[in-house]
Amino acid sequence: xxxxxxxxxxxxxxxxxxxxxxxxxxxxxxxxxxxxxxxxxxxxxxxxxxxxxxxxxxxxxxxxxxxxxxxxxxxxxxxxxxxxxxxxxxxxx
Numbered sequence: 312x313x314x315x316x317x318x319x320x321x322x323x324x325x326x327x328x329x330x331x332x333x334x335x336x337x338x339x340x341x342x343x344x345x346x347x348x349x350x351x352x353x354x355x356x357x358x359x360x361x362x363x364x365x366x367x368x369x370x371x372x373x374x375x376x377x378x379x380x381x382x383x384x385x386x387x388x389x390x391x392x393x394x395x396x397x398x399x400x401x402x403x404x
Contacts, residue, residue, distance in 0.1 A: 314351070317344035331384045331394040335377065342373050 317340050324337030346366045353362025388394050 314344040314347040317341070317347065328396055331387070331396055334396065335380050335384070339373065339377065342369065346370060346373075 321337040321340030321342075321344065324333050324340065328334055346369050349362040349366040349369070353360060353366075356362070384394060387399060391399050393399065
């Protein structure tokens with residue numbers, strides 16, 4: 312249930328898309344819901360820790376993705392002075 316609530320909150324944050332930071336937080340919430348499911352389902356298989364290993368890999372991947380996404384958001388803000396995805400309508404000068 313907790314994972315489903317986390318996923319739905321993340322999906323709502325992405326769909327409402329107020330700004331790029333909120334979209335990034337929504338993606339992180341959805342990813343955390345998937346990680347929570349992996350760890351919960353791996354509890355039922357005592358001899359195989361594949362779910363936990365995959366969850367650890369997903370956490371590392373999420374950290375790297377967040378660092379890259381924040382760098383992109385900062386560069387977009389420097390260029391356009393806004394982080395609203397609806398107001399960014401061109402790629403460059």
